[in-house]
Structure formats: C-alpha cells, structure tokens
Amino acid sequence: MPIQEQNIVFVESQVMDDVPEGGGAATGNVITDGVMNNVFEDISDLDRAYGRFNLRKIFLAVRTLSTDLYGGAKTVVTALPTDDALGYTLFSSGDPFDTRVQAADRVEAYLYKGPMWAGYLYENHIQGMRAINVIQKVGSVLPPVGKTLALVADEGVQGEVEQYVRVIKVQYAEQFFVDGTASDGSDIGFSRWIVTLTLSDALRFDFKGHSIKRADGDYKYTAGETRIRNTTVADATRYFGAQLLAVAANIGDLQVKAASQFTKLVPSAQTETPLVNQVLNPSVVVTMSAGTRDVDIAQQAxxxxxxxxxxxxxxxxxxxxxxxxxxxxxxxxxxxxxxxxxxxxxxxxxxxxxxxxxxxxxxxxxxxxxxxxxxxxxxxxxxxxxxxGSPVHYVSLVPEAAPAAEMIIAAPTLTDPIKPGTLVLTWQAGAVAKTASDNGSGALTGDASGTVDYAAPRITFAPVAMPDAGTNIGVAYTKAPATTGTPASNTVNVGAALAIYGVRAHIRLDLPDGSMGGGMLYDDGAGNLKLNPFSAEPQFVGGGSYYVGGTVVLGSVDYATGEIVVNGSVVVSLSEWSGNAWTYDAGPSVPATLDDLSYVLAAGASPGAANITVPAGETPEGMPTIRIDTLPITLVPNSLEFTYGGKTYQDRNGTLYADIDPVTGSGMPAGSVDYATRRATVTYAAPNASGTPVITSALGRYGDWTTTTAVFRTQLAPLKPESVSITAVAEGLGQINGVADADGVVAGAGFASGSVNYEFGVSSVVFTAPVDPASIRYNAVAYSYLPLDADILGIDPVRLPSDGRVPIYRPGDVVMVMHAADAAPQTVINGGTIDCGRTRIAWVRVTDATGASVATGYTLDRATGIVTFTDVTGIAMPVTVRHTVADLRQITDAQISGQLTLARPLTHAYPAGESIVASCLIHGDRRARVSATWDQATWSGTWSDALVGSEATATLDTIAHPISVTNEGAETERWLLRWTSTTNVELIGERRGLVYSGPFTADIAPINPRTRNTDGSGGVPYLSIPVAANGGGWSAGNVVRINTVGALADIWIARSIQQSDEPAGDGADGCELYALGNIDRP
Structure with missing residues (x-):
C-alpha cells in the first residue's frame, strides 16, 4: 500500500524540555495536529518580561511497514504567529541523537575567532569582572559597541580556555609610560591608549595579561598570556523560517519581496547610543619620505x-x-x-x-x-x-642636494628700536670671550656675521663658533626713538636720513574676493620694502589662500633723503585645492594702502627724543634657531631633521632631540620647533660647534584641502530615523547645518543634496560650496541590542548577531511562496463536495466544527480544487476547508531588504500581507535502507565506516538473503553483530546499545521500543537479519558491521520570545509547520 497522508507525522524527541539533556533520539509519540502547547509550553510572565529562547527537537517520521520512498521531503512554516514578539526558526543538526547542549553550540557558532585584534590585555583579569582593559596605540581603531571579541589564554596548549565577550561600552584615556631617563634627568617614554571595554557578561575564567611595552614585538605569549582575537562570521548553521509577503506578486513574476531577509533567533533588548559631534571619517596615516627619514602623517581621509x-x-x-x-x-x-x-x-x-x-x-x-x-x-x-589618504598635499623640502639652513637669533626681549652703530654682542665660545657689533648700516662684524633690523628690532646671528651650551649672549645697545603713525598717503618723506634696515610699514590690501588682507613690509637693507627680506617664500596676505612672494619689492626707501614709498597696487596669487591637486595661479593686481609706518633715523641724524643706553647683559631668549625657507606651506610635525656641530637633531612632536640611541630611540631634549614659523630653536649643542646647519629631512604641507562631496558611515548602526544632522564650515557661508528627515533626505542651507541610510548608517552629501573636510561633523542616535543573561535566556548570545537576527533566505535555497484561504463552512454528506474556488491547489487542511483536524474521509482533485468527502462518519459538522496554492522555487539572489530573485516565474498571484514566503528545511528523499555490511575478524572497539584489520573467514550471504528494514522501525545507526561463540551472537548499536543476545538459529529482529503500542505490545524491528544468511564457520570474536539509515529526519525548532505584553487571543503565539513530499502513486 502506498504512503498515505496519515503515515507522515511529526514525533517527539526523548526530552521535550529546555534542559541540557533536551532532545535526543526519536520516540513513538506522535505530535497531535492542531493542539495548543503540543511542542512548547505556555509562555510565562517572566519569559515576556525578560525574554526567552526555547529549543525543541522533533522528527519527521514516515510510518509505513515498507521502504516506500517519501521523495523530496521538506518542512516549512506555513502560518506565522500573530504576536510580533514571537519568532520561530528551523534548523537541522543532521544528528538524530544530539541534545540541547550540542544544538545550542551550533546556534552559538555564528561568530568564530579570527585574526589578532590590534591590542593587548592590560595586566591580569579575574573571573567575575565585567570589564577588561586593553592596550592600544594612540589613534588606532577602537572596538565599536556591539563588537564581539575572543579572549584566548594558553592558546594551543593543554589547559587552553577561551571566552567570547561582547562590548557594550567603550572608554579610553591616553597615558604616558616612562621607559627611560635622559642625560638631563628628564623622563623618556611613550603614549598609549588604555581602552576600557564594558562587557555584556562577566568573565568566566581568569585571564593573564601583559605589562606595557613600547614595541609590539615585545609582547610575548610564552607564559599563557591572553590573546585578544577579532571575530569573523562563521555562520555554521543554516536557518529556515518564513516572512509575510511585503509586496503583492503576480503570475510570471521572477521576484518577490518578503518583509525581511532575517528572522529573530534570540531575543534582545534595544538600547540607544547618542553619537555627538562625531568626525566625518577617521584620519588615515600617510607615510611620506621627508629626506633621510619617513614620516607618518595623520590626514583627513x-x-x-x-x-x-x-x-x-x-x-x-x-x-x-x-x-x-x-x-x-x-x-x-x-x-x-x-x-x-x-x-x-x-x-x-x-x-x-x-x-x-x-x-x-x-x-x-x-x-x-x-x-x-x-x-x-x-x-x-x-x-x-x-x-x-593622498601624498599630493605634501612636498619634501629636501632636494637631492640638501640646502643649508639659516641661523637666526631672535631677540624677543628687545622691544625698542636699536640706534644704528651702538649694538654690541658678547658671548663665550670654547671658554673664549667673543664679540660682534653692528656697522651702523645693518650688518654685524667681528666674531659673527649677520644683519640688524633696527626697527623690528631683530638680529640675525651667524657666529664663527657656536656659543657654549648654557652661556648668555650679552646685548648692549642704545635705544633709538622710532617714529610711528598713520600716513596720509603711500609716500612719506621724513626729512632726515634713515637707518639701513630702519623702516617697517604695514599695508592694507583689498583682495579679489572682497575680503581685507595685508602684511608687514620690512626694509631689506638695499632700499627695498618686502614682506620677507630674508626669504623668497610666498607670504599669505589674507584668507589663507592669497599670497605674495616674500622678496617681491612692494616699496622703496631712500636712506639719504628719508623718502618712503609704498606701491599703490600689488599682484596677489591664489593657492587653492582643485579637488585632486593644489594649484598656484597668478592673480590680479589689487589696491594697496599704507596704513601704519615706523622708522629709525640714521646715526648722526637729529633724533626726535633722547637716546637710552641699555647695559650689556640683556639676553635674547634661546639659542640660535634654524629657519627653513619653503613654499607657502607649513612644516609637517615630526619631519624635521638636521645636523649641526657633529650632532643630529630630530623633531618629535615639537621637541628637538639629539644624541639619539639607535637601539632604544631615547635622546637628549635639545630644543623646540615652531611649525607655523618653520623655526627650530636649539638649546643644546656641542661645545665650540661651528658651521651652518644642514637639513637632511623636512616635509611641508600645502594647506587645508576642501571638498564639495562626502561619503561616510557612522560609528554605529542602525540609526534612529530623523536623528541625523550634519554640520560643516563652507567657504563664504560659515557653518552650515543639514538635517535628515524620516525618509533619510538631508536638507539645509549649504547642502545641494544628501541622503542617509538609517539601516546601514551610510550617508552621502553634496555641498553647494567647498567645505573643510576636517570641519564636517555629524550627530545621530544609534540603537543597538543588549544581549540578555545567558542563564535566564537559555543560550549564550555573545557569538550571535547583536540584534539576534539570522538570515533565512540565501542564494541556492528553496522557498515556497504560498497563500491560504478558507472556504465557507459547510455541512457535507458522503459524496458531497466543496469547491475551493481556485485551481491547482497545493494542499488542503480540513477541520471540523470543534477545530480538530480531519485527516481521512475525503479526496482532493488538485487540478480543479474540488474536495470530495467519501466517509463523514464521526466528523462534527460543519467542516471548513483551508486551501493553499503554492509555488516551490529556488532563490538565485537574496537581498537584506527581503527581495528575492527566483529561478522560475510564479504561476499564481499572491496578495501582500496574507501570503507567506517560507524557506524550506530540506530533508531530501526519505526511506529506510541498509547502507553497508561487511565482516571483520575482530573489532577494535572503534566505530569505523570502513574495514579495520582483516576480513573474517566466514561471511553473511546478504546477496541471496538481504537484511531488511522498514520506514517505521529503522534507525540511523551503526550496528555490530558479534559472535560470542561459534553459534551465539550479540547485536549492539552504537547509540542503542545491546538489543539482542543469543543463538543465531532464527531471524534476528529486535523490536524498536518506539514503535510499540502504549501498552507495550506490538512493535516493529530495528532490522531483520535472516538466519538463512548465516552460512556458519564463525569464530568467537568475529563481527559483522551493519549500517542502517532510517526514514526519520531531525528538526530543531527555536522559539524566540521578545520582551512584550501578553497578547489578547489564545494561540496568537503559535505557528504552523507542514511536512511536504512526494510519493509514487499506483
């Protein structure tokens, strides 16, 4: 007799409970169709208050006394709970005997440990701690909230322990660690972030950490130290479930849209995280050659x-x-x-x-x-x-022939003009007194050369021998009264001889963009007024983009007559970012106005006030400085290196170091660097150092580049709708602000367009004017899911996605698109029919007036949709026929939006909100069979699927007398038929144990207990070994190995209960499963 519908049932596993031993082997207990709580118990108020994860194992059974094929077997979810707080997910372990412990391990294995995290566990941590401290480099990537990391101690050796931990809060502080002492007694050290990660669960073991180290290579793992590993998606288990159809589908469609690609596997609580004033993108590190050394530069990406x-x-x-x-x-x-x-x-x-x-x-x-x-x-x-990051923003200031730098002694304590011919400098060099004086015409003579700007006042100083370390440079001079004021025009005649280097003039410029600029002009000693008499480098004169060459002549001085003339117009140039390169364009001529003037009369000219003599001993601050003449750019921190007096000086964050140890990197603090003025001040030099410093490494930055577009993803996602705002500083507009609406559209003054994908946390914006990318900030509110306590929840969720969702549709999967509808209740008699009202029906479900399922007494003509009742005896009238149309299709593409592409078009129309798209848990062809039989001389005690050792002399004749099984009685099991003597045997199952012991004088057919009646009677054998197959000749210890495959298919059902209130109606938290397959009809 072929397989009938009533032969296909679901049966319980050994333990239908959420306990470690839950699940196990199949029983003979049929799960009654349509009965509440037939698989899961009622949901408690605590389950709804906290959330709960339940697991149940059931089996699909083919209950026939034959080995007829139940082909293409699959289990699908055909009805979803009306309570949104409930989720049902199916999966199979392929193990008919596994328990909840093994199944939970498979569920938890969504994430697996991967490569090392860029950090080290800071000192020891003990069991019970709910936070860990991690050593990370300053500026490195921090673990985001929701990140899962793996802590592994004693990795690769006996006693290895590991724990997966999820981060729910991130805090960090920069700390300075001392690992040496300089020769002057100062501390030498390095900075690191100490990152505190708050965890969702307490540590279950002790974990050994590290003490702080300067070099990554010094962190060792030879004494059981803990490795922190990143995690990658292992996705070891395939999940199956169902979603409602979100968009109506029609005949011929190749795409359907489910409500989501995901199902809720485990519950979680949602929490919000404000993201306030976040930078657009983390800066990237660009490595540039600055000459003799490479420099790492943090740059806006x-x-x-x-x-x-x-x-x-x-x-x-x-x-x-x-x-x-x-x-x-x-x-x-x-x-x-x-x-x-x-x-x-x-x-x-x-x-x-x-x-x-x-x-x-x-x-x-x-x-x-x-x-x-x-x-x-x-x-x-x-x-x-x-x-x-890009190298186009930087330029090496050291060509193939390294330039000599200029040494300058700036004298900030000199606040009054110097009377020409009165300056005297004294110092010690090699314990020998040295002296230099000005010649009245702006030049130094004696033991040093250089220039004197009388009006500034400023002294450039190039001694023949470097002053001794710690010595004072004595300065004696007569203060000359300087005349200042606001001229009436660009031409001024003071009526007396002027000192060389004795004029300063400030000009105002009307720039092309309408803004006001300007700069100070200095007397170059040759009768010219320039922005920088000592360097040809361009000087910015306003707006950060307009510049004029430092040595461009912008005016003149007639020292004899006292006439000062400033040009009425100045040609300015523009430095700007074109989007992918820096450009320098000659600009227009703009009006220039002399608005401030200061001058010093020549020696012997009639002063306007009495001279004041300053005694020797007033000392300029600092030692000689190194000035680097560059383009209109700033010096890049940590790029400067120069040699002087036999020593090498390196810049480290604004401090010069010399006498650097090549092994430890420690050195003697020897000065400072001003990045804006491009001057390095030396405070420590070799005794009697002389000569000119030589720059061996220096890097310049052109300026701040701008952009009109930006793309970024937020630190956390997903985002709350309408929580995102974006700010930036735009040229000509100042600060601009854009706000995203409910649809993610960004609008605001200064924003041409923009969008935010709240689910992905990705934003793209276009500005109406160039903006400084470093000024772009965003504010948002992200939400994440807080994992619940593993003991209460029933599973450790740390290795699962933080929101508890897993995909149920993947390319290659098979889905069933279905729609169910009820025919009106009718009272029928034998021979009566009910027309479903549509054709090509997939299946029907008949229920009586009490709601009980009716499995027999009717037939279905699938083509016409007519249900004919053949025997209504015992059926409570009226009956209701629920009829389902369905298309079984393979997925070729699956999107996280729920959009699925199908391999073949649909043949039915499916309304949205009522139809279901279910991924199929495929069991394949189900029928009992004997998969392997062989004999062995002995058995080693190890279950193997191949011959171990030699064959026995005797054998079973399974060709003429095969071992038989049935769909009802067979199990997927490995059997051992062992001779205990020449006539007696024992039949042992790997999982079932000893099921028979005795003489082999009749068919061996032990009854499978799960097939017995409730009173213990009846039953069907696991297998039947015919005595006719036994030809004799066996010795004690000989064995026959037999493998059988049952028609059963294991199914794990996961129920997720979100925090929620109890629904109003009974059964709102339930779902419906169908077993579907094909049979050979006679």
Missing amino acids: HTLGREVTVENRRLNWIETLAPIPAPGTLSVAYRAQDNWYELLDNGSGQLVGSDPSIGAGTINYTTGAMSVTLGALPDAYSTVIMTW
Whole structure:
C-alpha cells in the first residue's frame, strides 16, 4: 500500500524540555495536529518580561511497514504567529541523537575567532569582572559597541580556555609610560591608549595579561598570556523560517519581496547610543619620505562612495581615484548579507582582507586606478565606500642636494628700536670671550656675521663658533626713538636720513574676493620694502589662500633723503585645492594702502627724543634657531631633521632631540620647533660647534584641502530615523547645518543634496560650496541590542548577531511562496463536495466544527480544487476547508531588504500581507535502507565506516538473503553483530546499545521500543537479519558491521520570545509547520 497522508507525522524527541539533556533520539509519540502547547509550553510572565529562547527537537517520521520512498521531503512554516514578539526558526543538526547542549553550540557558532585584534590585555583579569582593559596605540581603531571579541589564554596548549565577550561600552584615556631617563634627568617614554571595554557578561575564567611595552614585538605569549582575537562570521548553521509577503506578486513574476531577509533567533533588548559631534571619517596615516627619514602623517581621509543598486550589483569594481592614494592608505568597505567587510592596501599596491574570502584587488599609485573583486555580492541599496589618504598635499623640502639652513637669533626681549652703530654682542665660545657689533648700516662684524633690523628690532646671528651650551649672549645697545603713525598717503618723506634696515610699514590690501588682507613690509637693507627680506617664500596676505612672494619689492626707501614709498597696487596669487591637486595661479593686481609706518633715523641724524643706553647683559631668549625657507606651506610635525656641530637633531612632536640611541630611540631634549614659523630653536649643542646647519629631512604641507562631496558611515548602526544632522564650515557661508528627515533626505542651507541610510548608517552629501573636510561633523542616535543573561535566556548570545537576527533566505535555497484561504463552512454528506474556488491547489487542511483536524474521509482533485468527502462518519459538522496554492522555487539572489530573485516565474498571484514566503528545511528523499555490511575478524572497539584489520573467514550471504528494514522501525545507526561463540551472537548499536543476545538459529529482529503500542505490545524491528544468511564457520570474536539509515529526519525548532505584553487571543503565539513530499502513486 502506498504512503498515505496519515503515515507522515511529526514525533517527539526523548526530552521535550529546555534542559541540557533536551532532545535526543526519536520516540513513538506522535505530535497531535492542531493542539495548543503540543511542542512548547505556555509562555510565562517572566519569559515576556525578560525574554526567552526555547529549543525543541522533533522528527519527521514516515510510518509505513515498507521502504516506500517519501521523495523530496521538506518542512516549512506555513502560518506565522500573530504576536510580533514571537519568532520561530528551523534548523537541522543532521544528528538524530544530539541534545540541547550540542544544538545550542551550533546556534552559538555564528561568530568564530579570527585574526589578532590590534591590542593587548592590560595586566591580569579575574573571573567575575565585567570589564577588561586593553592596550592600544594612540589613534588606532577602537572596538565599536556591539563588537564581539575572543579572549584566548594558553592558546594551543593543554589547559587552553577561551571566552567570547561582547562590548557594550567603550572608554579610553591616553597615558604616558616612562621607559627611560635622559642625560638631563628628564623622563623618556611613550603614549598609549588604555581602552576600557564594558562587557555584556562577566568573565568566566581568569585571564593573564601583559605589562606595557613600547614595541609590539615585545609582547610575548610564552607564559599563557591572553590573546585578544577579532571575530569573523562563521555562520555554521543554516536557518529556515518564513516572512509575510511585503509586496503583492503576480503570475510570471521572477521576484518577490518578503518583509525581511532575517528572522529573530534570540531575543534582545534595544538600547540607544547618542553619537555627538562625531568626525566625518577617521584620519588615515600617510607615510611620506621627508629626506633621510619617513614620516607618518595623520590626514583627513578622501572618500568616494558608489551606491549599489539591483541593476549594478557585481563583484568587480573599477575606479580611478583622484587625488592619487598614498601607499598603504586605501580602504574599500562593502556590506554583504548585513555584515561590513573591508579590504586594505598592504602598501605594495595590493588590496587584501583579513581572510582571502573577503576579496582582493590592486591600486596603482601612479594613475590612481583601482580594481577590486569583492568576496560576495554587495547588498542592494548599500554603498561601496573608498577611503584613502593622498601624498599630493605634501612636498619634501629636501632636494637631492640638501640646502643649508639659516641661523637666526631672535631677540624677543628687545622691544625698542636699536640706534644704528651702538649694538654690541658678547658671548663665550670654547671658554673664549667673543664679540660682534653692528656697522651702523645693518650688518654685524667681528666674531659673527649677520644683519640688524633696527626697527623690528631683530638680529640675525651667524657666529664663527657656536656659543657654549648654557652661556648668555650679552646685548648692549642704545635705544633709538622710532617714529610711528598713520600716513596720509603711500609716500612719506621724513626729512632726515634713515637707518639701513630702519623702516617697517604695514599695508592694507583689498583682495579679489572682497575680503581685507595685508602684511608687514620690512626694509631689506638695499632700499627695498618686502614682506620677507630674508626669504623668497610666498607670504599669505589674507584668507589663507592669497599670497605674495616674500622678496617681491612692494616699496622703496631712500636712506639719504628719508623718502618712503609704498606701491599703490600689488599682484596677489591664489593657492587653492582643485579637488585632486593644489594649484598656484597668478592673480590680479589689487589696491594697496599704507596704513601704519615706523622708522629709525640714521646715526648722526637729529633724533626726535633722547637716546637710552641699555647695559650689556640683556639676553635674547634661546639659542640660535634654524629657519627653513619653503613654499607657502607649513612644516609637517615630526619631519624635521638636521645636523649641526657633529650632532643630529630630530623633531618629535615639537621637541628637538639629539644624541639619539639607535637601539632604544631615547635622546637628549635639545630644543623646540615652531611649525607655523618653520623655526627650530636649539638649546643644546656641542661645545665650540661651528658651521651652518644642514637639513637632511623636512616635509611641508600645502594647506587645508576642501571638498564639495562626502561619503561616510557612522560609528554605529542602525540609526534612529530623523536623528541625523550634519554640520560643516563652507567657504563664504560659515557653518552650515543639514538635517535628515524620516525618509533619510538631508536638507539645509549649504547642502545641494544628501541622503542617509538609517539601516546601514551610510550617508552621502553634496555641498553647494567647498567645505573643510576636517570641519564636517555629524550627530545621530544609534540603537543597538543588549544581549540578555545567558542563564535566564537559555543560550549564550555573545557569538550571535547583536540584534539576534539570522538570515533565512540565501542564494541556492528553496522557498515556497504560498497563500491560504478558507472556504465557507459547510455541512457535507458522503459524496458531497466543496469547491475551493481556485485551481491547482497545493494542499488542503480540513477541520471540523470543534477545530480538530480531519485527516481521512475525503479526496482532493488538485487540478480543479474540488474536495470530495467519501466517509463523514464521526466528523462534527460543519467542516471548513483551508486551501493553499503554492509555488516551490529556488532563490538565485537574496537581498537584506527581503527581495528575492527566483529561478522560475510564479504561476499564481499572491496578495501582500496574507501570503507567506517560507524557506524550506530540506530533508531530501526519505526511506529506510541498509547502507553497508561487511565482516571483520575482530573489532577494535572503534566505530569505523570502513574495514579495520582483516576480513573474517566466514561471511553473511546478504546477496541471496538481504537484511531488511522498514520506514517505521529503522534507525540511523551503526550496528555490530558479534559472535560470542561459534553459534551465539550479540547485536549492539552504537547509540542503542545491546538489543539482542543469543543463538543465531532464527531471524534476528529486535523490536524498536518506539514503535510499540502504549501498552507495550506490538512493535516493529530495528532490522531483520535472516538466519538463512548465516552460512556458519564463525569464530568467537568475529563481527559483522551493519549500517542502517532510517526514514526519520531531525528538526530543531527555536522559539524566540521578545520582551512584550501578553497578547489578547489564545494561540496568537503559535505557528504552523507542514511536512511536504512526494510519493509514487499506483
């Protein structure tokens, strides 16, 4: 007799409870259809107050006394709970005997430990702590809230322990650690972030940490120290479930849209995190050659985003990036299956991920051409984001022939003009007294050369021998009264001889953009007024972009007659960022106005007031300084290095160090660096040092680049709708502010367009005017999911996605799109019919007036949709027929939005909100069989699926007399038939144990207890070994190994209960499962 509908049932496992031993083998207890609490118990008020995760194991059973094929078996969710707080998910472990412990391990294995995290556990941590401290480099990437890390102690050796921890709060503080002492007694050390990570669960073990080290290579793991590992998505278990159809689907459609690609596997509590005044993107580090040394520079990143649409989804992406990326800075981030993945430039032009499966690519540093192959198709409506730093903002100030630098002694304590011919400088060099004086014409003579700006006053000083360390430079001079005032015109005649270097004049400029600029003009000693008499470097005169060459003549001085003339117009040039390069364009001529003047009369000229003599001993601050003449750019911190007097000086964050130990890197503080003025002040030099300093390394930065577009992703996601605002400083507009509406559209003055994807946390904006990218900030409110206590919840959720959701649709899966409808209740008699009102019905469910399912007494004509009742005996009238139409289709593409692409078109119309899209848990063809039989001389005690040792001399004749099984009685089991003597045997199952012991004089057919009646009678054998197959000749210890495969299929059902209130109606928290398959009809 062929398989009947009533032969396909669900049966219970051994333990239907949420206990470690829950699940296990199949029983003979049939799960009654349509009865409340037939699989799960009622939900308690604590379950709803806190949240709960339940697991139950059931089996699909084919209950026939034959081995008829139940083909293409699958289990699907055909009805969803009306209570949104409930979620049901199916999966299979493939193990008919596993328990809840093993099943929970599979569920928890969504994340697995991966590469090392860029940090080290700071000192020891003990069991019970709910926070850990991590050592990280300043500026490194912090673990985001919701991140799961793996702590592994004694890795790879006996006693290894590991724990996965989830971060729910991140705090950090920069600390300075001393690891040496300089020769002057000062501390030498380094800075690190100490990152405090608050955890969702307490530590379950003690974890040994590290003491602080300067070099990463000094962190060792030889004594059981804990490794902190990142986690990657292992996704070891495939999940199946159902969602409502979100958009109506019609006949012929190849796409359907489910409400979501995900189902709620475990409950979680939502929490909000404000993101206040966040920077646009983390800065990237650009490594540039500055001469003899490479310099790491933190730079605001350039960004480019490409939106992924349904039409342009692809694995390969090609872009030409401008400006060109610097080696080692490019990052390509993409989102696939609700996870972000990143490919990083390894500095050799290759884009690599933490795992080869993430993807690979290349970047050409000359052309900016990027080619990348992603490891998976990016999600539709997401964005592929490219972030990089560029070398075009910097220039090495050291050509192949390193220039000599100029030494200057600035005298900030000299506040009054110097009377020409009165200056005397004294100092000690090599314990010998030295002296120099001015010649009345702005030049130094004697033991030093240099110039004197009488009006500034400023002294440039190049001694033949460097002053001894710690010596004072004595200064004696007569203060000359300076005449100041606001001239009436650009030409002034003072009527007396002027001192060389004795004039200063301030001019006002009307710049092309309407703003006001200006600068101080200095007398160069040759009768010319310039912005910088000592350097040709351009000088900014306003707006940060307009400049004039320092040595451009902007006026004149007639020292004999006392006439001072300032040009009436000045040609200004413009330095600006074009979007991918810096440009320097000659600008227009703009009006110049002399608005302030100061001058000193020549020696012997009639002074306007009495002279004051300053005695020797007044000392300028500091030692000689090194001035670096550059383009209109600023000096990059940590790039300066020069040699002087046999010593090498290096800049470290504004402090000069000399006598640097090549091993430890420690050195003697020897001065300071002013990055804006490009001057280095030396406070420590070799005795009797002489000569001119030589710059061996220096890097300049052109200025602050601007942008009109920006693409970024927020630190956390998803975001609360209408919580995002973006601010920036735009040229000509000042601070601008854009706000995102409920649809994610960004609008505001200064914003041409913009959008925010709240789910992904990605924003793209276009500005109406150039903005400083470093000024861009965003505010938002992100929400995350707080994992619940594992003991109360019933599972450790740390290794699961933070929101508790897992995908139930994947490319290659099979889905059933279905729609169910009820025919009106009717009272029928034998031979009566009910017309479902539609054709090509997939299946029907008949219930009587009490709501009980009716499994027999009717037939269905699927083609016409007519149900004919053949025997209504015992059926309470009226009956209701629920009829379902369905299409079984393979998925070729699945999007996180729930959009699914099907391999073949639909053949029915499906209304939205009523139809269901269910992924099928496929069991395949189900029928009992004997899969293998062989004999062995002995058994070693190890279960193996191949011959171990030699064959026995005797054998079972299973060709003429095969071992038989049935769908009802067979188990998936490995059996051992062992001879205890020449005539007696014992039959042992790997899981079932001893089921028979005795003589082999009749068929061996032990009854499977699960097939017995409730009173213990009856039953069907596990298998039947015919005595006719026994030809004799056996010796004690000989064995026959037999493998059987049962028709049962294991199913784990996970129920997720979110924090919620009790629903109004009974059964609102339930779902419906169907077993579907095919049979051979006679």
